Amino acid sequence: MDHPIYYPKSEYIETDTGNKVSRRATIAGPQNIILGGKTIIANGAIIRGDLRRTGPGHAVVISLGRYCLVGEGCIMRPPYKTYRGNFNYYPMKVGDHVHIGANTVVEAAQIGSHVEIGKNCVIGKFTIIKDCAKIADNTVIPPNTVIPALSSFAGSPGRFVEDMPESTQEMVEAMTKSYYSRFQPDPGSAATQQR
Amino acid sequence: MSPGVEYYCPCQASTPHPPQPNLASSSYSFHALHNLYFCEECDAIRCNHCVMVEVSGYYCPNCLFEVPSASVRAEKTRYQSCARNCFMCPSCSNTLTVVPSDPPDNGDERIPPTINAAGEPPFFLYCNHCRWDSAEVGITFEKPTGLAAQLQKFEDSAPESLEFERLKEHFEPYLRASPSTSGNGLHTHSPHMNPITAAASSALARDIPGVARYMPHALSRSRSGRDKNANRQEVPDYRARVEIGAITTGYALGGGAEPDVEFMRHLETVEEVATLDQRWGNSWVTSPRSIDLKPLRIPLHSKKSKRCPTCRHILIKPEQKAQSVRYKIKLVAANYLPAITVSLPHMQAALAMLRRSGRANAEPQDGTMLAGKTYPFHLSFQNPLYDPIQVRLHVQRAIPPTQPNAPETEKARRPPFAITLPTQAFPIAAFAEAWEYDDDEDMFGLEGEGEGEDEDFDAHGPKDSRGKSRTVGVLERRANVTMIGGEVMISKEARGDMKFNMLVSYTYRSDDPEPEEPSTPSRSQAQHKQPEMKTFSFYTVVDLGTIIVRDTSSVDLDS
Numbered sequence: 001m002d003h004p005i006y007y008p009k010s011e012y013i014e015t016d017t018g019n020k021v022s023r024r025a026t027i028a029g030p031q032n033i034i035l036g037g038k039t040i041i042a043n044g045a046i047i048r049g050d051l052r053r054t055g056p057g058h059a060v061v062i063s064l065g066r067y068c069l070v071g072e073g074c075i076m077r078p079p080y081k082t083y084r085g086n087f088n089y090y091p092m093k094v095g096d097h098v099h100i101g102a103n104t105v106v107e108a109a110q111i112g113s114h115v116e117i118g119k120n121c122v123i124g125k126f127t128i129i130k131d132c133a134k135i136a137d138n139t140v141i142p143p144n145t146v147i148p149a150l151s152s153f154a155g156s157p158g159r160f161v162e163d164m165p166e167s168t169q170e171m172v173e174a175m176t177k178s179y180y181s182r183f184q185p186d187p188g189s190a191a192t193q194q195r
Numbered sequence: 196m197s198p199g200v201e202y203y204c205p206c207q208a209s210t211p212h213p214p215q216p217n218l219a220s221s222s223y224s225f226h227a228l229h230n231l232y233f234c235e236e237c238d239a240i241r242c243n244h245c246v247m248v249e250v251s252g253y254y255c256p257n258c259l260f261e262v263p264s265a266s267v268r269a270e271k272t273r274y275q276s277c278a279r280n281c282f283m284c285p286s287c288s289n290t291l292t293v294v295p296s297d298p299p300d301n302g303d304e305r306i307p308p309t310i311n312a313a314g315e316p317p318f319f320l321y322c323n324h325c326r327w328d329s330a331e332v333g334i335t336f337e338k339p340t341g342l343a344a345q346l347q348k349f350e351d352s353a354p355e356s357l358e359f360e361r362l363k364e365h366f367e368p369y370l371r372a373s374p375s376t377s378g379n380g381l382h383t384h385s386p387h388m389n390p391i392t393a394a395a396s397s398a399l400a401r402d403i404p405g406v407a408r409y410m411p412h413a414l415s416r417s418r419s420g421r422d423k424n425a426n427r428q429e430v431p432d433y434r435a436r437v438e439i440g441a442i443t444t445g446y447a448l449g450g451g452a453e454p455d456v457e458f459m460r461h462l463e464t465v466e467e468v469a470t471l472d473q474r475w476g477n478s479w480v481t482s483p484r485s486i487d488l489k490p491l492r493i494p495l496h497s498k499k500s501k502r503c504p505t506c507r508h509i510l511i512k513p514e515q516k517a518q519s520v521r522y523k524i525k526l527v528a529a530n531y532l533p534a535i536t537v538s539l540p541h542m543q544a545a546l547a548m549l550r551r552s553g554r555a556n557a558e559p560q561d562g563t564m565l566a567g568k569t570y571p572f573h574l575s576f577q578n579p580l581y582d583p584i585q586v587r588l589h590v591q592r593a594i595p596p597t598q599p600n601a602p603e604t605e606k607a608r609r610p611p612f613a614i615t616l617p618t619q620a621f622p623i624a625a626f627a628e629a630w631e632y633d634d635d636e637d638m639f640g641l642e643g644e645g646e647g648e649d650e651d652f653d654a655h656g657p658k659d660s661r662g663k664s665r666t667v668g669v670l671e672r673r674a675n676v677t678m679i680g681g682e683v684m685i686s687k688e689a690r691g692d693m694k695f696n697m698l699v700s701y702t703y704r705s706d707d708p709e710p711e712e713p714s715t716p717s718r719s720q721a722q723h724k725q726p727e728m729k730t731f732s733f734y735t736v737v738d739l740g741t742i743i744v745r746d747t748s749s750v751d752l753d754s
Contacts (some may be wrong), residue, residue, distance in 0.1 A: 003543060114520070124323070130259075131520045142289050142324035148256045148496060149518045157289040157324040160256060160496075166511050167229045167527045169520055 009185035011043070020183065025070075032061040036096060038180050039068040047076045051089045061089070065096035065113065067176040073103040079125040079143075090126070097176040101137060112149070114172040132168040136161070198572070200535040201225035202528065203696075203734035206245035206504070212591070216694035216736045225736045228535075231528035232510040234503040240528055240733055246501040246510060253495045254517035257281040257290050261517045262495055276492030278343045284322035285473055285488035291320035291329070293339045320490050329490055343492070358435065365433050458484060500524075533586065533623065533701060534577040537737055541570055564742050567687040572739055573670065574616075575678040578623040584701045586677070587620040591696035591734070611689035612742070615682040617668045620702070626675040685742055693739040700732040 012020045017037035025041045027033065029049030041047065047070065049061045061078050070076060078089045092106070095113030100106060102119045108127040111117075115129050118137030125143040129135070133147045136154035147153055150164045165171075203213040207224045214221040223244075232241040253262040255277035267275055282291040295318055318336040320329040329335065336345050350356055462468065469485040501511035512524035564570055578584055671678040683693065705727050 130518050140324075142322075144292060144323060145290060146257050146259060148254070148259060149520050151256070151496075157287050159288055163499075165230050166513075166522060166525055167529055170529070171229050 004182045004184045005179075006184060006186040009188075012185070018180075029061060032059060034060055034063040036063075036065040036068070038066050039064050039070075040180065040183055041070045042072040042074070042102070044073040045070045045076070046074070048078065051078050051080070053089055053091070054086075060091055062092045062094070064094045065098065067097045067173075067180055068094060069099040069176070069179060071100050071102035071104065071119070074100050075105045076100075077105070077107050079107045079109050081125070095131070097173050099172075099176060099179070107143075114169050116172060132164055132172065134164055134168075198537045198539055198740050199738050200228075200537050200574075201736050201738070202228050202231055202240065202532065203736065204231060204240050204242035204245065205734075206242060213696050213734045213736070216696055216738075217692065221736070228529050228532065229527070231532075232501065232503075233526050233528040233531040234506060234508060234510060235526060236506040236508045237503060238731065239503075239505075240532070241503055241510060245504045247504055247507070248499050248501055250497040251500040251513055252498045252515060252517060254498070255279065255281055255493060256496045257493050259518055267495065275495050277495060280340065280342045281493040282320055282342065282346075283491040283493050284325060284327050285491055286327045286469075286485065287322060287325040288491070289322050289324040290493065291322055291327075291490055293318050293336070293342065294321045294328075295339070327488075332486060332489060334490065346490070349489075362433065365431075455483060530579050532731075532733060533579065533584070533699070535699070535735060535737075536575050536577075537739065538573045538575070539564075539570065539739065540573060542740075564683075564685060564693065564740055566685050566689045566742050569682060569684045570739075571667075572681050572683060573678050574681060574737070575671075575676055576623050578626050578675040578677075580703055581625050581627075582704050583625045584623050584703045585620045586623060586699060586701045588616045588679075589698040589700075590614045590616060591698060611686045612693055612695075613684040613686075614695050615667050615684070616697070617679055617681070621669045621677055621679060622672075623677040624672070624675050683739060689742045691742060693742050694736055695739075697735050697737050698732060699735055700730055702728050702730045705729045 011024065012022050014020050015035070015037075017035070019035045019037060019039045019041070021027065021035075021041040022043045022045065024043040025045040025047070027041070027047050027049065029052065032049035032052050033047060035041075047062060052059045052061045062076055064070070076092065078092045080087065080089045082088075090109060092108060092110070094108075094111040095115070097113055098111055098115045098117070100117045101121065104117055104119060104121040104123065106117070106123045107125045108123045108129055109125075110127075111129045112131035112133070114132045115134070117123065117129075117135040118139065120138045121135055122140045123129070123135070124141050124145060127141050127143065127145045127147070129147045130149035130151075132150045134152040135141065135147070135158065136152065138156075139154050139158045140156035141147070141153065141158040145158065147158075150166075150168060152161045152164055153159060154161045203225055205211050205213070205224075208214065213224055216225075226242050230243060232246060233239070234241055250264070253264060253267050253275070254260060255262065258277065258279055258281050260277065260279060262278075270278070280293065283289070284291050295316075316337055317330075318339045319334065320342070322328065334346070334349070336342055338345070459468075467485055468483050469488055473485070473488055474483070498513045498517060499511070500509060500513060502509055509524050510526045512522060513519070514521045514523060574588075576586055667680050667682050669677060670680045685693070
């Protein structure tokens with residue numbers, strides 16, 4: 001359970017606030033992306049911070065909270081729509097302790113805290129995911145869906161399956177924290193031989 | 196399934212001892228720790244099967260509007276669905292969007308239509324997922340708001356809602372009269388036996404042969420019915436507005452008669468027929484054509500508070516706000532019982548080896564244990580209490596015969612493996628809040644080295660390390676976690692899952708100002724020693740994985 005997940009040290013860049021960003025992830029428009037700290041961006045993830053709202057000035061496109069994980073091959077892309085004839089991108093906000101499984105495409109408008117999203121999901125445009133929700137693996141959430149707090153969704157289209165247990169918040173928090181601390185640079189072959 | 200530990204809630208059984216873990220029914224009595232509650236008054240574990248659930252608030256899962264309980268109760272006929280603009284697609288049950296009928300630029304359908312107050316008048320509902328739209332079934336709206344009210348007209352004129360109104364009218368006088376005859380006490384005590392339910396079930400039993408067998412209260416009614424009928428008038432027969440028989444023989448679709456055959460004959464695609472799933476929620480005989488499906492109301496969700504079934508104290512009380520995930524009261528078992536996790540060192544060794552040789556996916560395979568071998572396993576206990584505890588473990592070996600079985604089956608039930616666990620009590624240090632704030636780093640410092648350390652522990656850790664492989668005893672103590680080692684000896688002919696029941700007793704010091712337990716003589720045997728020690732015991736089932744027969748396994752996991 002609590003065994004380290006090693007990565008080659010050269011593969012990830014660690015920031016002052018403890019974010020670990022893979023060198024093999026595609027971060028477009030980094031000036032428009034906020035990472036809360038202790039967030040991991042895995043290999044092959046694509047984060048489109050460049051798709052910003054038209055207009056002058058600085059705009060935050062994607063903000064992630066603390067202890068998040070953007071899994072391998074994930075695509076995080078801000079939602080867009082044409083409103084009154086104007087095409088525009090809209091910001092995406094992600095709370096703390098959010099894990100997004102591998103190869104999931106996220107175009108949500110808002111994801112709360114303590115949310116678990118499985119592998120190979122598609123989260124449609126302008127989806128709102130409230131706190132402590134859980135999206136099972138291989139779920140397709142159509143655009144404009146609202147996922148209430150403490151609910152578990154699965155299927156295509158994603159449907160409500162069950163309520164999450166009352167202790168979801170603590171569990172997810174413990175899980176994301178332990179994941180972060182387990183996610184360590186490989187001590188290397190020299191260190192392992194020494195033991 | 197990877198190895199795991201589940202906790203026992205005794206609510207299903209008459210004895211405090213859990214059923215044998217290899218029985219299929221036992222899984223119903225064991226729960227993951229995070230699903231359990233703990234009643235301080237009764238000093239007992241409670242689970243979702245036994246707690247009393249009360250609705251503390253309703254909300255629409257789509258618009259998240261909090262519907263006052265009073266209006267939910269008042270609008271019984273609206274079957275507790277969202278009364279605003281929320282509808283569900285009848286063909287894929289996705290939520291529907293309101294769209295104007297002729298957007299200025301209709302070139303690309305893929306662009307999802309948006310709610311636009313300035314759209315063209317005839318509005319309709321559109322599904323973003325399967326592209327169903329309500330104009331196909333002839334439902335359009337003049338305004339994009341208050342759709343539920345606009346649709347109400349359709350719904351009110353539907354035969355089933357008219358029928359339901361009539362049914363209500365029919366039983367209304369009887370309902371009003373019944374509390375006076377049956378008395379208040381009886382009414383609250385047995386909701387199943389209220390006269391309306393009884394009448395309905397007896398009618399059902401009469402009309403559908405075979406149903407009576409499955410309805411215990413229908414039977415009991417027939418037994419006790421006679422004397423009760425003395426002071427209660429019989430419900431007059433209800434005559435349906437629309438005879439179902441008329442539909443089936445008539446010309447309506449869905450009755451299984453000529454029109455249906457005609458429809459089926461001219462089918463071009465399967466999609467023209469509505470699936471059973473899509474029609475299931477409808478009452479009455481419904482048309483089998485998928486183009487006859489109507490948009491569905493979205494049923495409300497509820498927030499629930501939970502009570503202890505015996506003392507009625509609240510275990511779970513959510514905050515009023517629907518989307519808040521906080522609780523005013525939350526008595527979960529995880530705050531009282533030590534969290535136990537099980538790990539198999541030989542599996543981790545194998546995994547580490549796999550990882551070293553080419554980065555294989557770090558997913559643990561099933562507990563691969565060969566028959567006829569001995570394996571060590573680790574159980575780690577995490578103490579959630581602010582006081583240190585002493586834990587003692589017992590494997591449930593001789594099972595008290597719950598019912599005298601044939602000796603043959605008795606033999607089959609005996610587990611084909613032997614478990615060795617440390618017999619002495621071992622301590623677990625108190626939970627210290629400060630560690631939470633340290634962001635787990637130093638806590639992990641030890642853990643990080645975890646893997647290869649199994650051998651090291653033998654040197655400095657356990658007292659009864661008899662050999663290199665003997666790993667029964669306390670292996671590691673750090674913070675509020677103690678890890679102990681056990682051993683399982685699998686016999687040659689062992690098959691199936693390796694699960695065993697384990698009784699965990701822990702002794703803790705209950706402080707002088709004891710608000711939690713005024714020394715209830717229930718389950719905790721208050722041992723009046725020094726500063727009052729108390730013992731709480733609970734059963735768990737430990738699943739070590741599946742035993743595989745030697746020849747099938749090609750991987751040698753034992754180094």
